[in-house]
Amino acid sequence: MENLPDINSDNNASRDRLNSTIAVLVAILAAFMAVTKVKDDNIVQAMLQDKSDAVDTWSEYQSKKIKQHVMELGRDQSQVLRTAQNAALVDEQLKRYESEIDRYKKDEDDLQAKAQGLEAQYDALNYRDDQFDLSDAALSVSLAMLAVTALTRKRWLLWASLIFAVFGFIMGIGGLFSLHLHPDWLTKLLT
Numbered sequence: 001m002e003n004l005p006d007i008n009s010d011n012n013a014s015r016d017r018l019n020s021t022i023a024v025l026v027a028i029l030a031a032f033m034a035v036t037k038v039k040d041d042n043i044v045q046a047m048l049q050d051k052s053d054a055v056d057t058w059s060e061y062q063s064k065k066i067k068q069h070v071m072e073l074g075r076d077q078s079q080v081l082r083t084a085q086n087a088a089l090v091d092e093q094l095k096r097y098e099s100e101i102d103r104y105k106k107d108e109d110d111l112q113a114k115a116q117g118l119e120a121q122y123d124a125l126n127y128r129d130d131q132f133d134l135s136d137a138a139l140s141v142s143l144a145m146l147a148v149t150a151l152t153r154k155r156w157l158l159w160a161s162l163i164f165a166v167f168g169f170i171m172g173i174g175g176l177f178s179l180h181l182h183p184d185w186l187t188k189l190l191t
Contacts, residue, residue: 138168
């Protein structure tokens, strides 16, 4: 009887190894998620600022456009009301109108370019935000699967959780280092 192996001690050793593996993976995933969360929050703040600045710039653009239109109406009315008696006065006013119209047109072009630039910055940041969102989702699924693995002792679940973990790490690294990794089909599916 003494030569029989202790099945319980082998089982306990196997459970301990599995639990240790799960614990290490959970710690690594949680630490990585914390780092990417900080970066993602900073990106979201920058996105909000860019969107706010773009809206402000487009509002200013619209204001200039309205002012230009008012100047054009004033110019057109002045041309209609021009007579021989008031020609010098109207011509002077027409010059001021033309000057203001030209200034508003230039301002509009500058504001339009600025607003479009801010929108492009927003889109670039949103691309990275999508990467962090996908990373967070995949790593969360991996953590949930690791919890089930710890309860059920199913090793295949450990391997399945690693697939999600690897995808989450790849997307997180892509977001951290501005890599061109973006599964558009998945992003469209989730938005």
